[in-house]
Amino acid sequence: MQLTREEVLHIASLARIELTEDEMIKYQEELSNILEYVGMLQKVDTAGIEPISQITDLTNRTRPDELLRAPLAAPDSLLACSRLFDASSHEILVPPVFE
Amino acid sequence: MTTLAALTIHEAHDGLTSKKFSSRELTSACLAAIQEKNAQLNAYVHVQERGALAAAAKADAMIAAGREDIGPLRGVPAALKDVFSTAGAPTTACSNILKNFIPPYDATAVSRLKKAGMVLLGKTNTDEFTCGASTETSAFGTSKNPADPTRTPGGSSGGSAVAVGADMCIYALGTDTGGSIRQPASFCGVTGLKVTYGRVSRFGVISMASSLDTIGPMCKDVTDVAIVMNEIAGMDSFDSTTPDVAVPDYLEALKEIDVRGIKIGLPREYFIPGMDPQVEACVQAAVKELQKKGAIVREVSLPNTPYALAVYYIICPSEVSANMARYDGIRYGAGTNSSRDLFSYYTKTRGAGFGPEMKRRIMIGTYCLSAGYYDAYYKKAQQVRTLVKRDFDEAFKEVDVLIAPVAPTPAFKIGAHANDPVQMYLEDVFTVSINIAGVPALAVPCGASRGGLPIGMQIIGPQFGEDLLLKVGRAYELAHA
Numbered sequence: 001m002q003l004t005r006e007e008v009l010h011i012a013s014l015a016r017i018e019l020t021e022d023e024m025i026k027y028q029e030e031l032s033n034i035l036e037y038v039g040m041l042q043k044v045d046t047a048g049i050e051p052i053s054q055i056t057d058l059t060n061r062t063r064p065d066e067l068l069r070a071p072l073a074a075p076d077s078l079l080a081c082s083r084l085f086d087a088s089s090h091e092i093l094v095p096p097v098f099e
Numbered sequence: 100m101t102t103l104a105a106l107t108i109h110e111a112h113d114g115l116t117s118k119k120f121s122s123r124e125l126t127s128a129c130l131a132a133i134q135e136k137n138a139q140l141n142a143y144v145h146v147q148e149r150g151a152l153a154a155a156a157k158a159d160a161m162i163a164a165g166r167e168d169i170g171p172l173r174g175v176p177a178a179l180k181d182v183f184s185t186a187g188a189p190t191t192a193c194s195n196i197l198k199n200f201i202p203p204y205d206a207t208a209v210s211r212l213k214k215a216g217m218v219l220l221g222k223t224n225t226d227e228f229t230c231g232a233s234t235e236t237s238a239f240g241t242s243k244n245p246a247d248p249t250r251t252p253g254g255s256s257g258g259s260a261v262a263v264g265a266d267m268c269i270y271a272l273g274t275d276t277g278g279s280i281r282q283p284a285s286f287c288g289v290t291g292l293k294v295t296y297g298r299v300s301r302f303g304v305i306s307m308a309s310s311l312d313t314i315g316p317m318c319k320d321v322t323d324v325a326i327v328m329n330e331i332a333g334m335d336s337f338d339s340t341t342p343d344v345a346v347p348d349y350l351e352a353l354k355e356i357d358v359r360g361i362k363i364g365l366p367r368e369y370f371i372p373g374m375d376p377q378v379e380a381c382v383q384a385a386v387k388e389l390q391k392k393g394a395i396v397r398e399v400s401l402p403n404t405p406y407a408l409a410v411y412y413i414i415c416p417s418e419v420s421a422n423m424a425r426y427d428g429i430r431y432g433a434g435t436n437s438s439r440d441l442f443s444y445y446t447k448t449r450g451a452g453f454g455p456e457m458k459r460r461i462m463i464g465t466y467c468l469s470a471g472y473y474d475a476y477y478k479k480a481q482q483v484r485t486l487v488k489r490d491f492d493e494a495f496k497e498v499d500v501l502i503a504p505v506a507p508t509p510a511f512k513i514g515a516h517a518n519d520p521v522q523m524y525l526e527d528v529f530t531v532s533i534n535i536a537g538v539p540a541l542a543v544p545c546g547a548s549r550g551g552l553p554i555g556m557q558i559i560g561p562q563f564g565e566d567l568l569l570k571v572g573r574a575y576e577l578a579h580a
Contacts, residue, residue: 015465017458018450030520034463037521038409041479051481053310055296055537061339077203081431094429095444
């Protein structure tokens with residue numbers, strides 16, 4: 001199972017990670033080896049087997065949309081965690097989406 | 100005279116309530132141990148001396164006032180793996196991308212322990228975002244095994260394992276997604292519990308793989324694990340993966356220890372060529388001691404075990420890639436100053452902020468979840484997951500618990516797997532099935548190699564069977580004493 005350079009570039013773009021040229025070459029090999037190993041599951045007969053995603057049989061748990069208790073943290077203390085938060089204008093300033 | 104830092108929780112509680120020593124003295128002893136050993140062992144990434152002494156003083160005031168309700172954790176110093184949100188104190192997941200992050204609220208487990216009187220000494224080292232089996236991928240350098248500092252303490256909860264094993268705290272919390280409590284517990288000679296998925300709230304704990312993550316205690320003995328579990332287990336309205344299942348009194352379960360008639364299964368797929376014979380010998384010897392006390396031992400089979408690692412290394416990176424998507428440099432954490440548009444802000448921030456193992460996992464996960472590959476990888480892995488879970492369900496129809504080694508070898512040398520990620524993944528071969536099936540497992544020390552490296556065994560039970568695991572673990576401690 002050998003990933004092409006284009007596939008690695010595509011995955012990195014989907015994952016929003018910028019790779020150097022050296023990293024591109026290194027990960028091409030490492031990711032190919034890992035995918036080779038996990039590819040063994042293709043040998044397992046899973047006809048008619050349901051996939052599990054919730055291991056203790058819970059399904060969507062809902063409750064009324066009511067405030068049960070005081071918030072754990074004031075909204076401004078959460079905003080202050082951002083390095084892009086401008087307290088005076090009370091905005092988070094991000095780089096432009098479009099050029 | 101041995102240091103107070105070497106005490107267990109129950110010994111500390113007895114000493115505090117009988118006024119043999121104060122919480123301040125106990126806390127100072129732990130801080131002194133950190134001062135003496137942390138430069139070499141690198142167990143702690145942040146130490147909170149002032150906060151710890153303040154909490155100790157509060158505990159001492161309550162004890163001095165002759166209060167009746169001094170619980171077993173009041174005034175007892177602890178360490179937390181650096182993925183537990185601690186309000187006002189750094190919480191970094193040992194990643195550069197969260198290097199300066201200070202959460203504004205406590206995780207549920209943290210607030211429960213604080214309410215019970217925990218003295219928080221500091222935050223411990225982990226593989227970056229808990230992805231690893233050695234603590235070597237931490238952005239703050241690896242931790243060292245106290246039995247041999249040229250070896251890893253295991254991972255990802257290596258820092259917590261070292262802190263407990265080297266008496267730099269009285270107890271700690273860790274997380275276990277693929278073995279990250281049990282394996283370092285085994286490598287460092289401490290007792291650690293991987294709980295049933297959902298038994299303990301994960302609210303405020305930095306996520307790794309959401310269908311596999313658990314949090315749990317790492318302690319010096321089984322009784323201490325029970326004490327901590329009584330405090331942290333149970334449904335939390337902030338974590339909807341915690342079912343409404345009653346929490347037994349885990350200390351009550353330890354009152355009468357009798358393993359006569361308890362059926363112990365040894366899964367044949369966990370005793371294989373290639374594992375260190377000293378590991379097998381220690382585990383078999385431990386099983387014999389339980390047999391002498393009346394337990395019935397038989398061989399069982401978990402036939403899908405050979406596929407478990409592949410299931411894990413598809414499901415885990417897939418869920419990691421989803422959980423790491425939030426680290427975009429916007430709401431919290433590091434970001435770059437050198438981009439002119441949003442897309443490159445993301446790619447440069449994440450390229451610089453994540454270490455190599457994180458990038459590997461994120462990219463494997465991205466591939467497995469992408470259009471055209473989702474069915475062949477993630478969905479297939481979830482189907483095989485059903486088969487792995489069924490193996491355990493079938494086994495627990497024949498036996499009450501399983502006993503198996505935790506790792507194929509004792510602690511390995513730092514750098515041993517530096518050039519081969521797949522070799523590192525193979526370290527998880529005995530631990531991941533338990534996470535895949537969502538069942539609990541207790542790691543208990545059961546011997547050492549000729550070179551003095553600790554070896555542990557894991558006692559595995561059905562979902563929500565932690566009280567039975569603690570009983571069997573305590574029975575072994577008593578038989579072995």
